[in-house]
Amino acid sequence: MKRVLYVDDEPDIREIAELALGLDPEFEVRTAASGAEAIKIAREWLPEIVLLDVMMPGMDGPETLSQLRGHPETLHTPVAFVTARAQRNEIQNFATLDAVGVIAKPFDPITLPVQVRKLMK
Amino acid sequence: MRRALSLMVLLAIPAALLGVTALLNNEFRQVRDMRDAVDGSVETRAALARLLAHNLDMETAARGYAISQSKDFLAPYDAAVERQDATFAELDADAAAEPDLKPYITELDTLTRVKRAHADRVVALVSQGDFAAARALIANGEGKAIMDRIRRQVGAADEIERAKLSRITRSREGSTLSVERMAYLLLTLFALLLAFVAAFAGRTTRQRQAALDKVEALNERQQAIFDGAVDGMVVLDDEGYICELNPSITRLFGYSDKELVGQHNTKLMENPPSLEASQAWLRQVSAAGAGRAGHRREFTGCRKDNSTFPTDVTISRFDDGGKQFYIAIIRDITQRKRIEAMKTEFVSTVSHELRTPLTSISGSLGLLASGAVGQLSDKAARLVSIAHNNCERLVRLINDILDIEKIESGNMAFDMRRLQVAPLVQRTVAANRGFAEGHRVGMTAHMPPWPQCLMGDPDRLEQVLTNLVSNAIKHSPEGGEVEIWGEQRGGNARIEVRDRGPGIPIEFRERIFGKFAMADSSDNRTRGGTGLGLAIAREIAERHGGAVDFCDRKGGGTVFFLELPMIEDTPIAARASANLPLVLHVDDDQDCLSVVSSLFEGKAAVVSVASLADARYALERKQFAAAIVDVGIASESGLDLIRPLREADPGMPIVLFTAIEEDYTAADVDAVLVKSRTPVDRLVETVLALIAGQQSEAT
Numbered sequence: 154m155k156r157v158l159y160v161d162d163e164p165d166i167r168e169i170a171e172l173a174l175g176l177d178p179e180f181e182v183r184t185a186a187s188g189a190e191a192i193k194i195a196r197e198w199l200p201e202i203v204l205l206d207v208m209m210p211g212m213d214g215p216e217t218l219s220q221l222r223g224h225p226e227t228l229h230t231p232v233a234f235v236t237a238r239a240q241r242n243e244i245q246n247f248a249t250l251d252a253v254g255v256i257a258k259p260f261d262p263i264t265l266p267v268q269v270r271k272l273m274k
Numbered sequence: 275m276r277r278a279l280s281l282m283v284l285l286a287i288p289a290a291l292l293g294v295t296a297l298l299n300n301e302f303r304q305v306r307d308m309r310d311a312v313d314g315s316v317e318t319r320a321a322l323a324r325l326l327a328h329n330l331d332m333e334t335a336a337r338g339y340a341i342s343q344s345k346d347f348l349a350p351y352d353a354a355v356e357r358q359d360a361t362f363a364e365l366d367a368d369a370a371a372e373p374d375l376k377p378y379i380t381e382l383d384t385l386t387r388v389k390r391a392h393a394d395r396v397v398a399l400v401s402q403g404d405f406a407a408a409r410a411l412i413a414n415g416e417g418k419a420i421m422d423r424i425r426r427q428v429g430a431a432d433e434i435e436r437a438k439l440s441r442i443t444r445s446r447e448g449s450t451l452s453v454e455r456m457a458y459l460l461l462t463l464f465a466l467l468l469a470f471v472a473a474f475a476g477r478t479t480r481q482r483q484a485a486l487d488k489v490e491a492l493n494e495r496q497q498a499i500f501d502g503a504v505d506g507m508v509v510l511d512d513e514g515y516i517c518e519l520n521p522s523i524t525r526l527f528g529y530s531d532k533e534l535v536g537q538h539n540t541k542l543m544e545n546p547p548s549l550e551a552s553q554a555w556l557r558q559v560s561a562a563g564a565g566r567a568g569h570r571r572e573f574t575g576c577r578k579d580n581s582t583f584p585t586d587v588t589i590s591r592f593d594d595g596g597k598q599f600y601i602a603i604i605r606d607i608t609q610r611k612r613i614e615a616m617k618t619e620f621v622s623t624v625s626h627e628l629r630t631p632l633t634s635i636s637g638s639l640g641l642l643a644s645g646a647v648g649q650l651s652d653k654a655a656r657l658v659s660i661a662h663n664n665c666e667r668l669v670r671l672i673n674d675i676l677d678i679e680k681i682e683s684g685n686m687a688f689d690m691r692r693l694q695v696a697p698l699v700q701r702t703v704a705a706n707r708g709f710a711e712g713h714r715v716g717m718t719a720h721m722p723p724w725p726q727c728l729m730g731d732p733d734r735l736e737q738v739l740t741n742l743v744s745n746a747i748k749h750s751p752e753g754g755e756v757e758i759w760g761e762q763r764g765g766n767a768r769i770e771v772r773d774r775g776p777g778i779p780i781e782f783r784e785r786i787f788g789k790f791a792m793a794d795s796s797d798n799r800t801r802g803g804t805g806l807g808l809a810i811a812r813e814i815a816e817r818h819g820g821a822v823d824f825c826d827r828k829g830g831g832t833v834f835f836l837e838l839p840m841i842e843d844t845p846i847a848a849r850a851s852a853n854l855p856l857v858l859h860v861d862d863d864q865d866c867l868s869v870v871s872s873l874f875e876g877k878a879a880v881v882s883v884a885s886l887a888d889a890r891y892a893l894e895r896k897q898f899a900a901a902i903v904d905v906g907i908a909s910e911s912g913l914d915l916i917r918p919l920r921e922a923d924p925g926m927p928i929v930l931f932t933a934i935e936e937d938y939t940a941a942d943v944d945a946v947l948v949k950s951r952t953p954v955d956r957l958v959e960t961v962l963a964l965i966a967g968q969q970s971e972a973t
Contacts, residue, residue: 163630163633163634165631165634166630166633166634166637169633169634169637169638169641170637172637172641172646172647173637173640173641173646176646208626237625237626237629237673258629258633259629259632259633259636259637259669260633260637261636261640262637262640262641262644262646263640263641263644263646
């Protein structure tokens with residue numbers, strides 16, 4: 154089983170993402186509602202990929218990423234951002250070059266698992 | 275015209291004066307002549323009278339002597355004799371001037387002599403004492419008869435002189451009259467001219483006054499504009515020092531007139547550029563010429579109290595009294611900046627807020643439509659698919675509106691990097707494959723066999739191509755095919771998207787690149803577009819230094835094309851790097867170009883071009899070892915290329931590789947191979963052999 158952590162402050166989107174990712178029988182999916190929760194889960198559960206929403210209240214995506222890198226457990230965990238196309242340029246300005254990729258929002262639930270698998274390679 | 279007229283008037287005045295003077299001068303001279311003539315005539319008449327008197331004196335004296343025998347009576351006689359000669363001399367002179375008079379004078383001369391002889395005889399007889407004979411001589415009437423004849427002659431001569439006098443007088447009167455008329459005429463003309471000059475001068479003065487008034491009014495208006503403008507205005511000299519400022523400058527910056535006049539304009543800026551840089555900018559404005567539309571630039575202004583605010587400065591040049599000045603109009607754009615920031619913030623927030631629920635809706639519908647959460651009935655599936663499609667459209671619309679907003683506010687950031695055209699096209703084709711299949715439309719891509727390199731944002735360029743391709747798919751008839759052709763035009767990579775759709779209506783062509791532009795209002799519903807795509811595409815292309823446009827396709831349909839400047843002559847540069855002979859291949863058939871290019875792989879570097887223009891372009895930049903030329907290249911003939919090839923390098927082997935079977939003996943080429951008859955391997959062999967021959971010849 155591949156452990157996937159999806160982080161988004163929107164409960165509806167979390168639910169859909171969980172459902173969509175669950176279409177891949179090999180995925181084990183957990184979700185987090187904030188950056189802080191994500192870091193906590195990631196350090197214990199050690200996901201094989203973290204999908205991070207960029208715009209979140211409090212701790213946003215790039216900030217969460219940099220904090221993840223501050224912990225030895227998550228130092229090398231692959232992280233992908235989930236964001237609108239229009240904001241793609243914005244995140245490239247941050248120190249986020251070690252993100253493995255960007256998933257456009259709104260995502261297509263059918264192809265989402267395929268995209269995630271590609272990023273995990 | 276008016277100038278010529280006034281010049282004429284000015285010349286006419288002295289001319290009229292000269293005319294009058296000459297006329298009067300002539301008149302005076304004639305009057306003098308006449309007086310001389312009259313004087314002469316009067317003197318002649320007086321001489322005649324004197325002559326008559328002498329003769330009478332002589333007669334009377336002779337008779338008195340005869341009667342009295344007193345010698346005293348002879349005194350007048352002697353005096354008359356004495357004066358007679360002088361009088362005749364005078365008369366002879368007059369007669370010389372007046373020929374009519376001559377016979378009379380001659381006759382008078384004779385008669386006087388006769389008369390004198392007669393009188394002498396009387397005096398002689400008296401002296402001898404023969405009084406009776408003397409008396410008889412007097413009494414015989416001979417003396418009286420002579421005297422009468424003399425009187426008649428004098429009367430006739432006098433009459434001639436009198437007639438002459440009156441003739442002169444009459445002619446003088448006539449001439450005086452005409453001179454008088456002429457003089458009056460000229461004087462009238464002179465008066466008219468003077469009146470004209472006076473009127474003209476008056477009018478000029480009035481016009482001058484009016485112009486002066488106008489200038490003054492204009493000046494007042496300018497001053498009112500200058501003083502009353504909300505924007506700050508400063509007049510700068512040619513080096514950028516402040517000469518004048520309006521009250522708004524004081525309001526904006528807090529400096530008074532005195533504190534600024536004479537200072538350099540950079541005093542008003544937060545981060546003043548160097549004096550040289552500032553003056554260089556002024557010179558740049560200056561080079562555009564006086565009265566041109568102002569150059570605009572944004573500066574951060576610095577107030578007297580060191581607080582700052584954003585400004586927009588427009589600067590224009592004007593000339594005054596041969597010196598250059600600049601007027602800088604400074605606008606406080608704090609409000610505008612704030613509104614722009616608010617707008618950006620608002621758009622960004624709204625789009626995020628809209629997108630978040632849309633993500634949920636779209637995700638839910640997507641899962642439902644896929645059947646991943648259970649099979650739907652046909653009707654339900656149909657409804658879900660409608661909802662899903664429209665949800666996606668809404669997402670596209672939001673994305674497009676955001677793009678437009680970014681483009682218009684100048685905030686669209688481009689992630690420029692070196693990229694190749696072919697992979698970009700392949701990605702676009704792959705991404706749109708599903709969409710094309712949904713419309714039952716095929717897609718083919720034909721890219722040039724060499725790499726085309728350019729600087730661009732891959733995502734944005736893919737967006738442009740996707741827009742062109744999806745438009746072509748949407749407007750293609752079912753079962754149609756969308757073709758994507760890559761080629762090269764000069765230094766540009768050109769990607770054409772060709773469809774066999776209905777074409778673009780004439781009335782729509784003007785505004786096709788406008789916002790929310792769709793051929794008709796019902797169109798967007800059937801095609802599912804936002805009406806913003808082409809506006810965005812064109813803008814993105816232009817930001818890349820390229821262009822998006824369209825033309826009609828031969829045989830129906832439309833060709834949309836994207837042209838982008840390449841960063842280097844990639845085919846030439848890439849090929850030349852290998853240590854192989856460089857071969858130019860001109861052919862309008864992409865397949866042929868590809869085949870030939872691949873066959874030469876490892877043996878020669880082939881630069882493939884599809885038009886004569888591109889061939890010339892390549893020829894100017896590289897030296898080729900050989901050239902392969904097709905004859906029928908679209909509407910052109912490859913034979914036209916032979917001459918420039920020969921001019922570039924007279925010894926270069928040229929091979930005609932053509933489908934047109936004709937007699938090419940007249941063409942100055944090294945080999946002719948006909949496409950269908952010759953295996954392509956032969957072409958390679960021939961070309962390489964020719965190159966080898968040329969090289970050995972050269973060494």
